[in-house]
Amino acid sequence: xxxxxxxxxxxxxxxxxxxxxxxxxxxxxxxxxxxxxxxxxxxxxxxxxxxxxxxxxxxxxxxxxxxxxxxxxxxxxxxxxxxxxxxxxxxxxxxxxxxxxxxxxxxxxxxxxxxxxxxxxxxxxxxxxxxxxxxxxxxxxxxxxxxxxxxxxxxxxxxxxxxxxxxxxxxxxxxxxxxxxxxxxxxxxxxxxxxxxxxxxxxxxxxxxxxxxxxxxxxxxxxxxxxxxxxxxxxxxxxxxxxxxxxxxxxxxxxxxxxxxxxxxxxxxxxxxxxxxxxxxxxxxxxxxxxxxxxxxxxxxxxxxxxxxxxxxxxxxxxxxxxxxxxxxxxxxxxxxxxxxxxxxxxxxxxxxxxxxxxxxxxxxxxxxxxxxxxxxxxxxxxxxxxxxxxxxxxxxxxxxxxxxxxxxxxxxxxxxxxxxxxxxxxxxxxxxxxxxxxxxxxxxxxxxxxxxxxxxxxxxxxxxxxxxxxxxxxxxxxxxxx
Amino acid sequence: xxxxxxxxxxxxxxxxxxxxxxxxxxxxxxxxxxxxxxxxxxxxxxxxxxxxxxxxxxxxxxxxxxxxxxxxxxxxxxxxxxxxxxxxxxxxxxxxxxxxxxxxxxxxxxxxxxxxxxxxxxxxxxxxxxxxxxxxxxxxxxxxxxxxxxxxxxxxxxxxxxxxxxxxxxxxxxxxxxxxxxxxxxxxxxxxxxxxxxxxxxxxxxxxxxxxxxxxxxxxxxxxxxxxxxxxxxxxxxxxxxxxxxxxxxxxxxxxxxxxxxxxxxxxxxxxxxxxxxxxxxxxxxxxxxxxxxxxxxxxxxxxxxxxxxxxxxxxxxxxxxxxxxxxxxxxxxxxxxxxxxxxxxxxxxxxxxxxxxxxxxxxxxxxxxxxxxxxxxxxxxxxxxxxxxxxxxxxxxxxxxxxxxxxxxxxxxxxxxxxxxxxxxxxxxxxxxxxxxxxxxxxxxxxxxxxxxxxxxxxxxxxxxxxxxxxxxxxxxxxxxx
Numbered sequence: 006x007x008x009x010x011x012x013x014x015x016x017x018x019x020x021x022x023x024x025x026x027x028x029x030x031x032x033x034x035x036x037x038x039x040x041x042x043x044x045x046x047x048x049x050x051x052x053x054x055x056x057x058x059x060x061x062x063x064x065x066x067x068x069x070x071x072x073x074x075x076x077x078x079x080x081x082x083x084x085x086x087x088x089x090x091x092x093x094x095x096x097x098x099x100x101x102x103x104x105x106x107x108x109x110x111x112x113x114x115x116x117x118x119x120x121x122x123x124x125x126x127x128x129x130x131x132x133x134x135x136x137x138x139x140x141x142x143x144x145x146x147x148x149x150x151x152x153x154x155x156x157x158x159x160x161x162x163x164x165x166x167x168x169x170x171x172x173x174x175x176x177x178x179x180x181x182x183x184x185x186x187x188x189x190x191x192x193x194x195x196x197x198x199x200x201x202x203x204x205x206x207x208x209x210x211x212x213x214x215x216x217x218x219x220x221x222x223x224x225x226x227x228x229x230x231x232x233x234x235x236x237x238x239x240x241x242x243x244x245x246x247x248x249x250x251x252x253x254x255x256x257x258x259x260x261x262x263x264x265x266x267x268x269x270x271x272x273x274x275x276x277x278x279x280x281x282x283x284x285x286x287x288x289x290x291x292x293x294x295x296x297x298x299x300x301x302x303x304x305x306x307x308x309x310x311x312x313x314x315x316x317x318x319x320x321x322x323x324x325x326x327x328x329x330x331x332x333x334x335x336x337x338x339x340x341x342x343x344x345x346x347x348x349x350x351x352x353x354x355x356x357x358x359x360x361x362x363x364x365x366x367x368x369x370x371x372x373x374x375x376x377x378x379x380x381x382x383x384x385x386x387x388x389x390x391x392x393x394x395x396x397x398x399x400x401x402x403x404x405x406x407x408x409x410x411x412x413x414x415x416x417x418x419x420x421x422x423x424x425x426x427x428x429x430x431x432x433x434x435x436x437x438x439x440x441x442x443x444x445x446x447x448x449x450x451x452x453x454x455x456x457x458x459x460x461x462x463x464x465x466x467x468x469x470x471x472x473x474x475x476x477x478x479x480x481x482x483x484x485x486x487x488x
Numbered sequence: 489x490x491x492x493x494x495x496x497x498x499x500x501x502x503x504x505x506x507x508x509x510x511x512x513x514x515x516x517x518x519x520x521x522x523x524x525x526x527x528x529x530x531x532x533x534x535x536x537x538x539x540x541x542x543x544x545x546x547x548x549x550x551x552x553x554x555x556x557x558x559x560x561x562x563x564x565x566x567x568x569x570x571x572x573x574x575x576x577x578x579x580x581x582x583x584x585x586x587x588x589x590x591x592x593x594x595x596x597x598x599x600x601x602x603x604x605x606x607x608x609x610x611x612x613x614x615x616x617x618x619x620x621x622x623x624x625x626x627x628x629x630x631x632x633x634x635x636x637x638x639x640x641x642x643x644x645x646x647x648x649x650x651x652x653x654x655x656x657x658x659x660x661x662x663x664x665x666x667x668x669x670x671x672x673x674x675x676x677x678x679x680x681x682x683x684x685x686x687x688x689x690x691x692x693x694x695x696x697x698x699x700x701x702x703x704x705x706x707x708x709x710x711x712x713x714x715x716x717x718x719x720x721x722x723x724x725x726x727x728x729x730x731x732x733x734x735x736x737x738x739x740x741x742x743x744x745x746x747x748x749x750x751x752x753x754x755x756x757x758x759x760x761x762x763x764x765x766x767x768x769x770x771x772x773x774x775x776x777x778x779x780x781x782x783x784x785x786x787x788x789x790x791x792x793x794x795x796x797x798x799x800x801x802x803x804x805x806x807x808x809x810x811x812x813x814x815x816x817x818x819x820x821x822x823x824x825x826x827x828x829x830x831x832x833x834x835x836x837x838x839x840x841x842x843x844x845x846x847x848x849x850x851x852x853x854x855x856x857x858x859x860x861x862x863x864x865x866x867x868x869x870x871x872x873x874x875x876x877x878x879x880x881x882x883x884x885x886x887x888x889x890x891x892x893x894x895x896x897x898x899x900x901x902x903x904x905x906x907x908x909x910x911x912x913x914x915x916x917x918x919x920x921x922x923x924x925x926x927x928x929x930x931x932x933x934x935x936x937x938x939x940x941x942x943x944x945x946x947x948x949x950x951x952x953x954x955x956x957x958x959x960x961x962x963x964x965x966x967x968x969x970x971x
Contacts, residue, residue, distance in 0.1 A: 203678075418671065447927075
């Protein structure tokens with residue numbers, strides 16, 4: 006619990022009403038998008054300028070008070086979960102778009118600017134910001150940087166790290182770091198990439214310069230139905246192997262299709278699996294790619310193939326996919342959204358294994374995911390009011406992530422580690438890598454004040470959890486001590 | 489000087505002939521591609537396996553002996569310059585291509601594999617490795633990772649960091665780090681990006697998994713002549729603004745054109761500046777882009793525009809550019825190749841300023857460079873045998889780099905900092921960033937044994953050099969102490 010004296014000092018640094026500490030004011034900040042984890046914050050600070058953020062950090066640094074930075078709170082791994090005795094530093098009011106340069110194709114924005122607002126501001130110039138997490142209406146760019154967010158289009162256009170040119174960030178001591186450059190590369194260690202995806206544990210971002218891309222001349226989408234999930238998974242690899250890099254390549258299984266149909270009536274064929282393949286680019290390129298995609302889907306055993314003929318039909322094809330998460334949410338009182346990645350070639354194997362585990366645990370799973378980049382989002386359905394079901398769902402989810410690691414993938418594609426997946430980090434990494442993570446953390450924040458307890462497990466915790474490092478089916482490096 | 493006892497212990501770890509210490513054996517390793525800097529190594533180790541590399545590192549770690557890792561030695565910033573009392577660890581014998589996976593489009597290679605050898609091995613599958621430094625016949629992938637190398641095609645296809653999926657590396661203590669994943673993203677801090685471009689100061693790379701790309705269906709090049717360098721510079725921005733991302737966009741000025749013509753007779757028009765604009769992709773896309781490029785070049789005031797009609801003509805268009813460096817080398821006893829980047833919009837201004845400085849110093853400059861990504865390579869001509877000319881060339885070069893920083897660019901595009909540009913790092917970065925670099929270094933190598941004295945200046949050295957931090961024309965952060 007923070008002392009009243011500390012809160013008084015904090016209030017002196019910020020405008021009136023920018024520090025919340027009454028219970029009814031702070032409760033709305035008790036969780037991020039992963040509401041299974043909740044913790045009432047002691048105090049919430051809402052600075053409006055970088056100078057105010059720096060002042061808060063300097064105070065916390067001087068008093069050795071922890072700081073949890075938070076954007077829009079749409080994260081799905083409890084990365085922004087409040088920590089006892091810490092200031093919850095909400096950056097939502099730093100929401101100015103400072104510059105759009107249509108010639109250099111860049112936008113300079115504050116961290117609280119919503120992802121979609123960047124594309125809206127760039128639209129008059131025929132430009133947009135490519136990474137598009139499902140939450141893009143609400144999520145803010147600072148959080149996107151902290152989690153290295155992806156989205157439907159990241160297969161072709163990359164993750165956040167590939168679309169950010171410069172960062173301005175504050176250390177816990179309140180010092181300014183200016184990282185990256187307007188050019189392709191910058192000298193020195195790549196601290197811009199290091200901060201991207203660091204889940205608020207190294208520094209607090211106060212300004213982001215993003216790349217903007219020209220809107221493609223044309224985008225078109227193909228929908229294909231399959232009577233077998235594994236066959237649809239194999240088709241994904243076939244499309245890439247044929248030389249097409251789709252702008253989006255999404256997959257839904259039967260449960261997800263049924264839920265989406267019941268919810269938004271997109272007119273999807275009822276099948277074991279659907280693929281949505283969007284291609285974009287110049288006109289002729291799109292025509293060529295659509296022809297190739299249709300051919301590959303046919304050869305891969307699709308039972309039905311439809312091509313959207315106009316933008317209205319394209320929007321309808323996407324409607325079911327975009328509504329899939331809330332649609333699945335209607336099937337059961339609770340669902341647990343996983344986020345692992347696997348090499349594309351492993352899709353048929355992993356989907357079959359998940360189905361077998363679903364039977365084993367007696368919990369239904371709907372699959373809706375970014376198939377093109379092997380980023381799975383199994384939604385495990387459960388009822389938290391039934392004793393033991395939450396724990397069962399968590400165990401099942403953990404096993405899915407370990408399966409991802411086992412086949413050469415990772416425990417997170419775009420949601421981050423946060424609190425949720427900290428145990429699985431013990432499966433993902435061996436102790437030399439985890440030790441480097443801790444040492445890098447100490448290089449920025451030796452007092453461990455920024456977002457403590459998140460994302461990187463202590464080595465002794467891995468030992469307690471009894472986790473074993475599995476990497477592509479190999480045992481731990483024999484020369485290293487096991488933890 | 490290393491003790492005979494140490495050398496004996498080192499020899500015991502490696503095959504016979506894998507440790508060189510006689511003067512005539514080690515002299516060939518006295519410099520990398522920047523031969524103005526030379527230092528005879530005490531001892532050269534040539535391990536053949538990762539286990540041998542680990543054994544060397546463990547010995548050096550135990551005895552607190554420094555290690556300079558080196559690949560093919562083609563670097564241009566003296567990053568692989570031997571250090572007194574250190575082992576020069578040459579990785580050239582780790583040169584196996586371990587796997588090519590045409591479906592996943594990846595290659596797993598050892599660090600000593602030459603850049604071009606990867607594309608050669610991938611060619612039967614219609615694939616290639618995109619980053620193509622000018623030295624690609626000779627340079628090795630480990631060095632490419634250490635310097636985050638670019639090349640003609642990096643405007644469209646990215647730098648090394650954008651084309652590497654996984655790294656296996658050894659810490660100075662000989663521990664294995666496995667970084668990255670087969671998927672788009674990996675959890676934890678992005679140590680893969682951090683190691684890429686770290687100039688051998690954080691870890692020693694022992695295995696690289698690179699992305700392979702399908703060979704484009706077609707590539708075509710346009711050559712345009714201009715009677716004014718600044719006008720050619722402005723045309724570069726116009727091409728990008730028109731929505732074309734060329735696979736290569738190179739510029740040469742009059743001195744470079746004349747030198748290249750005299751050397752390889754490429755048939756270039758004699759002009760103040762030439763642009764070479766290559767586009768690639770599917771057939772129709774290339775046709776569209778070529779039409780757009782020709783139109784933009786005409787509007788930008790090109791005095792002559794030629795389009796290569798076939799591959800033979802395309803090769804001829806490129807011949808002059810590819811031979812430009814050795815061709816310029818025939819104009820004067822010595823030249824000093826700079827490597828800075830600037831925002832494209834600053835090209836006309838910076839080229840004009842360089843011409844003015846050339847007159848001021850009385851040293852001719854030939855410009856041959858990657859104009860599309862604003863990566864300048866001014867070649868300053870001088871005669872080292874004339875007293876004071878080397879120093880004058882170095883001062884001139886330093887001022888060019890400071891000009892790059894002043895207009896919002898960087899002091900290195902693709903060659904790295906090494907020894908050559910360590911002073912300019914004081915202009916590029918303020919003390920909080922430099923301090924973070926040192927702290928990150930300590931997270932990997934607290935004893936500062938890996939490539940000591942390179943790339944990141946000590947803060948007190950910046951003070952001694954009297955450098956001032958200039959960033960986009962702004963003064964240092966007012967809240968920070970000046971160094």
